[in-house]
Amino acid sequence: MIHYIVNNVRPRQGYGLTEAGIISMMYPKLYKPGSAGKLTPTIEMKIVNPDTKTMLGVNQPGEICVRGATVMKGYLNDEESSKKDIDSDRFLHTGDLGYITEDGYLYIVDRIKEVIKYKGFQVAPAQLEERLLRHPGVKEAAVVGKPDERAGELPTAFISKQENMTVTAQELIDLIAQHFHADKQLHGGVIFVEEIPKTVTGKIARKMLKELVKQY
Incomplete structure (x- = not known):
């Protein structure tokens, strides 16, 4: 994570996937070190227990799941993988572990498989x-x-x-x-x-x- 400023330019972190586009970004004047920012307007997110798939609350690390206009509908000619990664509510299960704070900031913890x-x-x-x-x-x-x-x-x-x-x-x-x-x-x-x-x-x-x- 980069926390320093170079020539008055502050690097900011965001979060996105090939399958979903930009999910979150750090907006100006809302910088929080370590955070991937707040969700973009077109994205809905839920955090679930990786094993039971039950929804978790704020500040509880779990699998990041997203849906929205920029999220893919499925994998081309691969129905099995599509069913595995996209649930019945059309949320894409990203395989990333993270959590949302009470004030809406997203933090990425790690890849679930790691x-x-x-x-x-x-x-x-x-x-x-x-x-x-x-x-x-x-x-x-x-x-x-x-x-x-x-x-x-x-x-x-x-x-x-x-x-x-x-x-x-x-x-x-x-x-x-x-x-x-x-x-x-x-x-x-x-x-x-x-x-x-x-x-x-x-x-x-x-x-x-x-x-x-x-x-x-």
Whole structure:
């Protein structure tokens, strides 16, 4: 997230999909760091529990679902995928985890498929990664779930260090402990690597890391 101003220009965040166009945007004089802004006039939104599909209230993270004039009617020649992603009320299920505040601001938490399930709790890797990246000794961070028979998955951090900087695993574990509830701790520990593997598009190669973490 970018919070600074360069040459009197303040970057603002929005949210949209190929299947839905622009969903929300940060309007002038309504800037809130970390938010994706407020819904555009043509969009309706509901937040639902990813598992039960029941509607959630304000400040409750769940799957973002949208409908409106700019939202697609379905996938061309793919009725099965259309039925999977668009419910009976014509809401498109985006696969993104987020929440709406009482004053109508949208916050994006993570992709649902990336969420780690620890003892029934949902842990968003992006939230932990953002905090880890604030440490001066951390160059790159990626958090994935390590399979565990009792807990389901243990949040585990892969860390690439900044050159000529010193940082220990316990230091980072303590950092997360200071800012998050017990269910969002790095219960799987910290693994230091030379660099975080990326996909061809530059995104974290989480599938590769999920296989790698099984070796530790």
